[in-house]
Amino acid sequence: TKNYQIAVLSGDGIGPEVINETIKVLDAVAQTYVFELQYQQALIGAIAIDQTNEPLPLQTIEACKQADAVLFGAIGDPKYDNDPNAAVRPEQGLLALRKELGLFANVRPVKAYKKLLDKSPLRTEIIQHTDLIIFRELISGIYFGDKKISSDGRVATDTCTYTQEEIENIAHLAFQSAVKRNNKLTLIDKANVLETSRLWRRVVQSLATQYPTVEVDYMFVDNAAMQLILNPKQFDVILTENMFGDIISDEASVIGGSIGLLPSASIGDKTALFEPIHGSYPQAKNKGIANPIASILSGAMMLDHLGEHDAADAIRDAVLHAINQGILTPDLATDTTYTTNAVGDHIANHVR
Amino acid sequence: TKNYQIAVLSGDGIGPEVINETIKVLDAVAQTYVFELQYQQALIGAIAIDQTNEPLPLQTIEACKQADAVLFGAIGDPKYDNDPNAAVRPEQGLLALRKELGLFANVRPVKAYKKLLDKSPLRTEIIQHTDLIIFRELISGIYFGDKKISSDGRVATDTCTYTQEEIENIAHLAFQSAVKRNNKLTLIDKANVLETSRLWRRVVQSLATQYPTVEVDYMFVDNAAMQLILNPKQFDVILTENMFGDIISDEASVIGGSIGLLPSASIGDKTALFEPIHGSYPQAKNKGIANPIASILSGAMMLDHLGEHDAADAIRDAVLHAINQGILTPDLATDTTYTTNAVGDHIANHVR
Numbered sequence: 001t002k003n004y005q006i007a008v009l010s011g012d013g014i015g016p017e018v019i020n021e022t023i024k025v026l027d028a029v030a031q032t033y034v035f036e037l038q039y040q041q042a043l044i045g046a047i048a049i050d051q052t053n054e055p056l057p058l059q060t061i062e063a064c065k066q067a068d069a070v071l072f073g074a075i076g077d078p079k080y081d082n083d084p085n086a087a088v089r090p091e092q093g094l095l096a097l098r099k100e101l102g103l104f105a106n107v108r109p110v111k112a113y114k115k116l117l118d119k120s121p122l123r124t125e126i127i128q129h130t131d132l133i134i135f136r137e138l139i140s141g142i143y144f145g146d147k148k149i150s151s152d153g154r155v156a157t158d159t160c161t162y163t164q165e166e167i168e169n170i171a172h173l174a175f176q177s178a179v180k181r182n183n184k185l186t187l188i189d190k191a192n193v194l195e196t197s198r199l200w201r202r203v204v205q206s207l208a209t210q211y212p213t214v215e216v217d218y219m220f221v222d223n224a225a226m227q228l229i230l231n232p233k234q235f236d237v238i239l240t241e242n243m244f245g246d247i248i249s250d251e252a253s254v255i256g257g258s259i260g261l262l263p264s265a266s267i268g269d270k271t272a273l274f275e276p277i278h279g280s281y282p283q284a285k286n287k288g289i290a291n292p293i294a295s296i297l298s299g300a301m302m303l304d305h306l307g308e309h310d311a312a313d314a315i316r317d318a319v320l321h322a323i324n325q326g327i328l329t330p331d332l333a334t335d336t337t338y339t340t341n342a343v344g345d346h347i348a349n350h351v352r
Numbered sequence: 353t354k355n356y357q358i359a360v361l362s363g364d365g366i367g368p369e370v371i372n373e374t375i376k377v378l379d380a381v382a383q384t385y386v387f388e389l390q391y392q393q394a395l396i397g398a399i400a401i402d403q404t405n406e407p408l409p410l411q412t413i414e415a416c417k418q419a420d421a422v423l424f425g426a427i428g429d430p431k432y433d434n435d436p437n438a439a440v441r442p443e444q445g446l447l448a449l450r451k452e453l454g455l456f457a458n459v460r461p462v463k464a465y466k467k468l469l470d471k472s473p474l475r476t477e478i479i480q481h482t483d484l485i486i487f488r489e490l491i492s493g494i495y496f497g498d499k500k501i502s503s504d505g506r507v508a509t510d511t512c513t514y515t516q517e518e519i520e521n522i523a524h525l526a527f528q529s530a531v532k533r534n535n536k537l538t539l540i541d542k543a544n545v546l547e548t549s550r551l552w553r554r555v556v557q558s559l560a561t562q563y564p565t566v567e568v569d570y571m572f573v574d575n576a577a578m579q580l581i582l583n584p585k586q587f588d589v590i591l592t593e594n595m596f597g598d599i600i601s602d603e604a605s606v607i608g609g610s611i612g613l614l615p616s617a618s619i620g621d622k623t624a625l626f627e628p629i630h631g632s633y634p635q636a637k638n639k640g641i642a643n644p645i646a647s648i649l650s651g652a653m654m655l656d657h658l659g660e661h662d663a664a665d666a667i668r669d670a671v672l673h674a675i676n677q678g679i680l681t682p683d684l685a686t687d688t689t690y691t692t693n694a695v696g697d698h699i700a701n702h703v704r
């Protein structure tokens with residue numbers, strides 16, 4: 001039987017809780033589809049700072065590099081957020097990990113589930129049938145550029161740089177995805193103002209000739225922030241740079257009614273990391289109210305990545321079953337609410 | 353009688369049409385409230401490029417500097433948008449004008465009109481009673497930083513710089529507005545990643561002591577992009593840097609059901625500019641379908657700025673009357689639709 005090594009980085013806040021449920025479901029599906037998963041836990045984020053003074057210990061990087069895939073919970077703790085002078089921040093751990101593993105593409109599918117249409121802040125007719133996927137560049141741009149603060153602390157600078165190669169790498173993935181989907185790709189940029197955006201536009205325009213079936217659209221980020229809410233159905237594949245992707249993909253997460261539903265994959269040349277997009281949600285920690293579905297669906301994306309497509313589909317079916325039966329945490333439940341644990345149990349039982 | 357000099361920059365697309373209606377309404381209200389407005393037209397944007405090869409002719413800058421206020425239509429033309437190699441772009445005209453006039457604060461009120469609640473893509477219970485105002489820094493940050501492209505065209509860079517003084521200037525305006533409103537200010541930044549955002553946070557934290565009645569919140573921009581849709585009522589005054597403000601304020605424009613409703617003011621030390629936020633909307637040009645309300649309400653903000661508060665209120669009353677009577681362009685009308693011109697007439701007649 002096949003055997004996969006999984007590095008597990010549960011991290012902070014509700015990370016450990018949702019990862020527990022994910023492992024429960026993965027173990028169940030592994031039994032049914034006859035493969036083995038071996039987990040190695042490693043530290044990241046605030047908990048890593050607390051225990052080792054570093055947000056990303058060397059051991060964690062090693063564990064990830066040796067693994068076939070990385071399962072990630074969440075990082076971040078409010079005690080670091082409102083201190084602009086903090087020397088070490090949990091987020092540095094995640095940013096450094098992305099860089100170390102070369103995770104250049106963050107992939108986020110966004111779907112409106114029929115059963116949950118009325119949970120969205122958007123009207124049903126706006127969101128129904130929405131099915132889009134966002135490709136966000138993840139290891140370059142302003143989040144990774146030079147940062148400076150003057151010695152008197154009065155002038156700060158961030159730098160945004162992109163190279164043609166960086167853009168090509170992720171653009172190819174996005175085009176390939178468009179070919180498998182509905183052959184529509186929208187580049188989101190600010191080419192009327194930014195030099196980096198104009199480079200993105202040129203590179204994408206020139207790659208487009210290699211994907212003749214794909215219709216390519218260009219949209220300014222300010223307009224995109226509106227269009228996502230006015231008419232999300234117009235999008236199929238969205239391609240964008242790091243910071244725009246951060247903002248736009250979180251904005252898109254409102255469509256489905258709960259950020260607790262949305263998985264993501266971060267893809268590199270050698271390794272890949274799978275992560276719910278909701279973050280650490282510290283207010284919900286240890287209350288049994290965290291929605292494990294985003295993390296469980298991230299586990300399904302991981303199985304797809306490992307080539308275990310049937311097992312991945314089984315997880316998605318089981319999640320759909322839980323949604324349709326109303327086995328849901330308080331963020332989505334209509335009458336009875338279920339705990340994190342109960343939702344995980346239901347999904348695990350269904351895949352067995 | 354008082355006499356005000358107004359520089360009128362109608363610009364591109366639907367700019368001239370909505371400015372015509374605004375002047376119609378301003379003239380009507382000036383008669384009633386006994387003051388005089390003198391207009392001087394000047395070129396900007398694509399039309400300026402077409403006629404003078406420059407997006408912002410010197411004459412236009414002079415006209416604005418000599419005026420008591422600037423009334424602005426829109427700029428932008430699709431023929432420049434998809435050409436990342438274009439040497440001159442209409443947007444440069446607007447950016448340069450903001451810089452020349454030192455318009456450091458862009459102010460955008462966003463309201464949900466009771467009569468139009470069902471026009472929003474968001475559910476009624478989410479948006480009703482929304483009443484927020486966004487202060488966007490307008491002449492610094494990445495839109496105005498150094499831009500570089502390598503000689504082989506393969507590496508592009510944009511730079512984002514902020515100084516303490518730049519942040520203080522706009523932060524004071526935002527705090528003053530909060531004091532007059534509901535004493536709540538939310539700074540939107542990405543202080544967990546960006547050096548400039550950490551400077552914003554430090555400066556705002558330290559100014560806050562001068563406004564003890566104001567409750568100050570800090571929110572990361574990715575989260576803010578969600579919160580604006582999930583619960584816009586939580587916001588009173590939003591303060592943010594240039595690019596985040598561009599994205600967030602356009603996103604917020606969906607709340608009210610039509611971007612055609614939203615005015616803005618851009619404030620400098622000496623002069624101020626008033627502009628609908630909708631942009632040039634070239635597809636609607638010369639069809640009589642452009643909604644003039646955003647521009648007319650920008651005219652009202654201009655009168656407030658000139659100290660003509662009663663006249664400004666009269667315009668707002670007349671707009672509300674048009675909305676409540678359903679005298680609306682196709683973007684908002686329910687049964688009968690009215691032309692740009694008819695909506696302008698109705699509002700002008702009502703203020704008389």
Ligand SMILES: CC(C)[C@H](C(=O)O)[C@@H](O)C(=O)O
Pocket residue numbers: 091094095246544545574
């Ligand atoms: C925690 C933070 C650095 C991170 C980012 O902005 O990249 C997060 O918001 C995300 O989107 O994964």
Ligand SMILES: CC(C)[C@H](C(=O)O)[C@@H](O)C(=O)O
Pocket residue numbers: 192193222443446447598
């Ligand atoms: C036209 C463009 C340069 C401008 C900006 O982004 O500042 C516009 O989008 C705006 O928001 O006024």
